[in-house]
Amino acid sequence: MGNNIDMINRIGKADKMIKKVKLSRPAPSRAEKRQIKLDAILRHAAAAFMEKGYYKTSLDDIARLHKVTKPTLYYYIKNKEDILIKCEEVASRRINGLLDTVTAIEECGFVQLRKFIEGYVEIVTDDIIRCHIRHRGQREDAQARKASLKMHRAIEHRVREIIGRGGRDGSIRECNPTIIAILLFDALNGISAWYRDEGELNHEELITQVLLIVTEGVKN
Amino acid sequence: MGNNIDMINRIGKADKMIKKVKLSRPAPSRAEKRQIKLDAILRHAAAAFMEKGYYKTSLDDIARLHKVTKPTLYYYIKNKEDILIKCEEVASRRINGLLDTVTAIEECGFVQLRKFIEGYVEIVTDDIIRCHIRHRGQREDAQARKASLKMHRAIEHRVREIIGRGGRDGSIRECNPTIIAILLFDALNGISAWYRDEGELNHEELITQVLLIVTEGVKN
DNA sequence: CTATATTGTTACCCATGAGTAACTTAAACT
DNA sequence: AGTTTAAGTTACTCATGGGTAACAATATAG
Numbered sequence: 001m002g003n004n005i006d007m008i009n010r011i012g013k014a015d016k017m018i019k020k021v022k023l024s025r026p027a028p029s030r031a032e033k034r035q036i037k038l039d040a041i042l043r044h045a046a047a048a049f050m051e052k053g054y055y056k057t058s059l060d061d062i063a064r065l066h067k068v069t070k071p072t073l074y075y076y077i078k079n080k081e082d083i084l085i086k087c088e089e090v091a092s093r094r095i096n097g098l099l100d101t102v103t104a105i106e107e108c109g110f111v112q113l114r115k116f117i118e119g120y121v122e123i124v125t126d127d128i129i130r131c132h133i134r135h136r137g138q139r140e141d142a143q144a145r146k147a148s149l150k151m152h153r154a155i156e157h158r159v160r161e162i163i164g165r166g167g168r169d170g171s172i173r174e175c176n177p178t179i180i181a182i183l184l185f186d187a188l189n190g191i192s193a194w195y196r197d198e199g200e201l202n203h204e205e206l207i208t209q210v211l212l213i214v215t216e217g218v219k220n
Numbered sequence: 221m222g223n224n225i226d227m228i229n230r231i232g233k234a235d236k237m238i239k240k241v242k243l244s245r246p247a248p249s250r251a252e253k254r255q256i257k258l259d260a261i262l263r264h265a266a267a268a269f270m271e272k273g274y275y276k277t278s279l280d281d282i283a284r285l286h287k288v289t290k291p292t293l294y295y296y297i298k299n300k301e302d303i304l305i306k307c308e309e310v311a312s313r314r315i316n317g318l319l320d321t322v323t324a325i326e327e328c329g330f331v332q333l334r335k336f337i338e339g340y341v342e343i344v345t346d347d348i349i350r351c352h353i354r355h356r357g358q359r360e361d362a363q364a365r366k367a368s369l370k371m372h373r374a375i376e377h378r379v380r381e382i383i384g385r386g387g388r389d390g391s392i393r394e395c396n397p398t399i400i401a402i403l404l405f406d407a408l409n410g411i412s413a414w415y416r417d418e419g420e421l422n423h424e425e426l427i428t429q430v431l432l433i434v435t436e437g438v439k440n
Numbered sequence: 441c442t443a444t445a446t447t448g449t450t451a452c453c454c455a456t457g458a459g460t461a462a463c464t465t466a467a468a469c470t
Numbered sequence: 471a472g473t474t475t476a477a478g479t480t481a482c483t484c485a486t487g488g489g490t491a492a493c494a495a496t497a498t499a500g
Contacts, residue, residue, distance in 0.1 A: 030446075030498080037447095053358055055275035065487055071490080072448055080488070111438060138273055162436070173440045179421075179429040180438060182414065183407045190406020201399075209399040217437035218383070218400060219330060220393045250468085250476075257477095278457055291460080292478050300458070 038076045041066055042090065045083045046131035054084070054135050084135050085144060091132035092151050094123055099158045109166020114211060116162065120188050121207050130192040156181055184214065257294045259287055262310065263302045266351035274304070274355050304355050305364060311352035312371050314343055319378045329386020334431060336382065340408050341427050350412040376401055404434065 044065040046059040060081060063070045077083055098119040102112050123129050136152060139145035160181040166172030187210070197204065264285040268277040279300060283290045298304055318339040322332050343349055356372060359365035380401040386392030407430070413425065 056360070057488085060487075068447090069449060070488085071450090074489075075447065088469095100291065113438070140276070166438075166440075170440055172438050173432075173436060175432065175438065176425070176429050179426065180433055183410065183430065183433055186410020186413075187403045187407040190410065194402065194407075205396070206399065209396050210403065212393075212395065213400055213403055213434075213437065215437045215439040216393060217433065217435045218333070218386075218392050218395065219435040220386075220390055254476090279459085280457075288477090289479060290458085292461075293479090295477065 034076070036087070040085065041073065041076055042086055042128055046087055046127040049083075049131045049135065050127055054138065059140075081140055081144065084132070084139070085148075087128050087132045088136065088148060088151070091129045092155070094126075094129065095120070095155055096124060096158075099155070103162065108169045108171035109162050109164070110171035112162050113159075113166060113172070114215070116159065117184075117188065117211060117214060118207055121191065121210060123201075124192040125187060125195060125197055133189045133192050144151070156185060159184065187214075237280065255294070258306070261293065261296055262303065262306055262348055266307055266347040269303075269355060270347060271349045274358065301360055304352070304359070305368075307348050307352045308356065308368060308371070311349045312375070314346075314349065315340070315375055316378075318343060319375070323378070323382065328389045328391035329382050329384070330391035330435075332382045333379075333386060333392070334435070336379065337404075337408065337431060337434060338427055341411065341423075341430060344408060344412040345415060345417055353409045353412050376405060379405065407434075 004095075011193060040060065045057070045062045048061055050064060051057075052061075057072055059070050063073055066073075077086065098116065102116045102119065105112065105115070107115075115119075124133070136148055137145065142183055160177045161217075163172055163175075163177040167177065191206070195201070195202055261282070265277070265282045268281055268285060271277075272281075279290050280292055282303075283293055286293075297306065318336065322336045322339065325332065325335070327335075344353070356368055357365065359368055380397045383392055383395075383397040383400055387394060387397065411426070411430075415421070417423075
């Protein structure tokens with residue numbers, strides 16, 4: 001779930017803490033505690049960004065949610081935009097992870113696509129993911145904006161691959177995979193903007209309806 | 221195309237200018253000129269908002285695009301947020317106009333829906349509409365936010381009606397019209413974020429693909 | 441049990457940008 | 471013509487909020 005790449009680096013570098021990690025009661029190491037706090041900050045920030053939007057949420061707001069003061073945040077993040085970047089890392093890892101498991105199964109393209117949609121609807125209820133979807137592309141730094149776009153294109157491309165595969169194996173209708181992939185993403189990402197777990201509409205019904213429209217369309 | 225309700229009010233009030241309107245060469249009255257300028261400002265603002273985002277676009281930027289200085293803008297708009305509101309008015313009028321013509325035809329629900337999609341893809345290439353779609357819901361004022369939501373819900377409701385009609389007349393598959401309406405909107409609105417007229421993908425191909433996926437789905 | 445790195449705080453700086461006051465120029469109606 | 475209204479300008483105020491410097495507390499290691 002968390003930003004564990006940094007953590008692995010840290011553990012690899014400071015080999016003396018391996019001893020600690022091996023203790024029966026897993027006393028959280030500093031790096032772990034730090035990681036947990038960073039995740040909490042991301043969660044708080046993402047929730048606030050979703051509610052008020054990125055620009056209307058001040059770092060003071062986020063700090064308050066986390067019950068610390070603003071400068072403390074700078075111990076965990078580089079600057080405000082860095083929060084979005086870290087959310088993107090989390091999102092990228094989860095979505096690509098889903099794609100990994102989906103493409104690993106030996107099934108036709110259509111089944112893979114169905115499994116992806118099921119997993120994606122699940123993922124898209126997470127605040128950090130929703131934050132990323134909503135604010136992707138709003139990077140101030142041109143470099144960061146390009147990187148973000150690239151990573152998004154990569155994911156889209158993997159979905160396109162699945163659709164293409166389905167076209168070849170006959171499980172998906174002949175179509176323009178690029179457009180279909182984008183439209184599908186738009187519809188799924190749109191869900192992130194309005195769907196709430198607590199709402200009246202239950203999860204299974206949502207997935208059922210989404211799958212039905214994607215597979216069958218609306219025509220009778 | 222423009223914000224002509226204000227204009228009608230104005231003309232109604234100042235009846236002496238009716239004479240002018242009836243001239244062979246339609247010399248633009250003050251109210252008309254003002255309206256044209258307001259439209260141009262909205263266009264410039266919408267284009268800038270789409271490129272850099274609302275908060276990263278200053279009123280100075282917009283004024284510069286329009287080749288005036290910032291205070292001049294305040295002659296046409298109440299404040300920054302008012303630009304979004306005025307864009308919403310334009311968008312609401314266009315979309316409801318489309319819905320009017322679509323529901324007026326005596327056809328089954330499916331055909332009406334198809335005509336709506338065709339028209340909407342057309343509409344969604346306009347900067348002012350795209351601006352509204354992207355920034356809808358970002359109202360600072362709670363009052364304005366609620367109004368915006370309400371007007372959006374109304375449009376969604378009309379689409380739902382069309383789908384429901386199709387369900388009853390048998391032209392559209394039995395389904396949950398609410399979810400279908402929302403998903404459809406998400407997909408169509410998503411188009412506004414990436415589609416450009418000048419691009420390689422031509423308009424007809426886009427509409428064809430969108431209609432195909434909505435009607436047939438992806439399954440073979 | 442001290443020395444050191446890690447977290448955290450209070451108190452500031454300062455760029456940005458929305459909005460306004462006061463004044464100037466241009467147009468329009470009688 | 472000359473007075474009024476519209477349209478635009480220059481030169482400001484002022485709140486907000488990102489980011490930092492310098493200092494304080496707490497935990498970890500030797």
